Amino acid sequence: MSDSVRYVEKLWPAWWIWLSGVIIGGSFSTIFFPIGVTYGIIALVIGMAVCAAALVAITPRIEVTDHWLKVGRAQVEREYLGHVVAHRGGAAREQLGPGFDARSYQCIRGWINPVITAEITDARDSTPYWLFSSRHPEKVLEALDSREPVQTSGVSISED
Numbered sequence: 001m002s003d004s005v006r007y008v009e010k011l012w013p014a015w016w017i018w019l020s021g022v023i024i025g026g027s028f029s030t031i032f033f034p035i036g037v038t039y040g041i042i043a044l045v046i047g048m049a050v051c052a053a054a055l056v057a058i059t060p061r062i063e064v065t066d067h068w069l070k071v072g073r074a075q076v077e078r079e080y081l082g083h084v085v086a087h088r089g090g091a092a093r094e095q096l097g098p099g100f101d102a103r104s105y106q107c108i109r110g111w112i113n114p115v116i117t118a119e120i121t122d123a124r125d126s127t128p129y130w131l132f133s134s135r136h137p138e139k140v141l142e143a144l145d146s147r148e149p150v151q152t153s154g155v156s157i158s159e160d
Contacts, residue, residue: 007064007143011133013055014111025051060107062134064143069118071132072107082119084146086137089113091151095131107132114150116140 013021025047033040060072068075087095092115096108105127108115112133119129134140137150 003065003067005063005065007062007139009062009134009136009140011060011062011107011109011112011135013059013109017111018052018055021051021055022048025049060109062132062140064140069130069144071105071130074105074107074130076118076120076122076125076130078144080120080122080125081144082121083148084116084118084141084144085148086114086116086134086141086150087152088137088150089152091153100131101128103128105130105132109133118144 026044028047029040029044032043061070063070064078067078069078069081092113095115095117103126104117108131112135114134114137115131116134116137117129117131120127141148141150
């Protein structure tokens with residue numbers, strides 16, 4: 001029984017986060033420059049490399065296979081997915097604000113506007129739905145065989 005991959009996306013940080021990481025990493029070198037320029041340059045390179053490695057390490061991945069939806073560290077069998085809807089603009093703000101349920105599993109990145117809500121139908125799971133960011137929500141919906149159009153006005157998953 002094969003489990004082929006239908007879709008993969010990494011939620012890479014925005015350019016300004018990379019820039020901030022490089023600046024913060026480089027700022028550690030200011031401690032070592034008074035000791036010696038060589039030590040300062042070594043600290044500069046190591047600090048920037050550590051910050052870049054940390055950003056890569058914390059970047060979550062979305063993966064849709066024939067049998068699983070994996071978002072970040074969590075995974076759920078697709079048979080336990082109910083209604084799956086993508087949201088942009090006002091609808092995304094609704095999901096992240098007034099329509100937000102604190103019991104949901106979230107993998108949100110503030111620099112990525114579109115979000116997806118995936119209802120969890122497993123009676124043993126107290127999580128009502130997953131809420132996660134995606135730069136390409138249409139592709140995620142297609143991989144999950146959802147025929148729902150991307151919502152652009154404030155609609156909560158509980159209203160559907």
